[in-house]
Amino acid sequence: MSAPIRVLLVDDQALVRAGFRIILESEPGIVVVGEAADGAAAIRQASLLQPDVICMDVQMPGMDGLTATRAIVADPASRAAVLVLTTFDREDYLFAALQHGASGFLLKNSSPEDLVAAVQVLARGDALLSPEITRRVISRFASGALSGPADAVPTPDVLRPEPPAVRALTDREREVFELIALGLANAEIAARLYLGEATVKTHVSKVLQKLDLRDRIQAVVYAYEHGIVVPGSAQQR
Known part of the structure; x- marks a missing residue:
């Protein structure tokens, strides 16, 4: 029998954490090992408890979830995958968190089943970025409407040239790379290109290997940074 998935909950609202705990611990094979109410506490708890998955809120008093995600992912001793719980009104944080190593994103109005599935996906070492979220971020980035931290999102005039x-x-x-960058899942890519899944x-797998990318999320960021996704492409597809 495999070890249970160890989860750390990070949110400044105790009721939210309690709800997530009930949802996750109702699923066999998942155990909530700790909670934190801000980013600084999340970093401490991540180091102490060594969770497999961290459910991370973004907007919190004190240290926000973005800063905490960056620190946790940068820690070589950490094995945790960070699942960012987000809303569409803060796509700037979403894109910045992508750049700093979050492994998955889920909307806060998602179903309990989606939360459980997301935790399980990240625990397996996979990444989770729904096509819906990807397309929304692409659209905002292409229009130049993102307004996050100055170092978080490259503007069109500083995009690096296409690498070898x-x-x-x-x-x-x-x-396939371009369709990944536009948020299409494997089944959608297969249908678009008339290929088997x-x-x-x-x-x-070959694209990620050749570009030295960890997962599909890094592929999306890479595409933004190098101009693979261009203004209007999200709407044209």
Whole structure:
């Protein structure tokens, strides 16, 4: 029998933490090992408890969830995957958290089943970024409407040139990469390119390997930073 998934809950509202605890601990194989009410406490608890997954709020008094995520992911001793719980009105935080290593994003109005599934996905070492969230962020980024921290989002005039690694992708891999960057899931990519899902999965793995990226989330960020996603592309697809 595998060890239970260890979860740390981070939110400044005690009622929210209590609700998440009830939802998660009702699922066999998940245990909530601790709670924190701000980013600084989250960093301490992450180091002490070594959770597998951290459910991280963003807007909290004191240290926010973005700063805490950056510190936790940067800690070589940490094994935790960070699941950011977000709302659409703060896409600036969402994109910045992407850049600083969060492994997944979930809307706060998601269902209990979605929360459980997200924790399980991250615990397996996968990344979770729903196509709905990806497309919304792409649209905002392409329009130049993001307004986060100055160092969080590259503006169009400072995008780096397309790196050699991208040029080394095959034509099919480049197509798959662009569709990943636009938030399409494997099934959607398969339908768009008339391929089997297993074939798409293989292409995705090769793209991540060739670009030295950890997961699909890093692929989205990479695409933004290097101009693979351009203004209007999110609407044209």
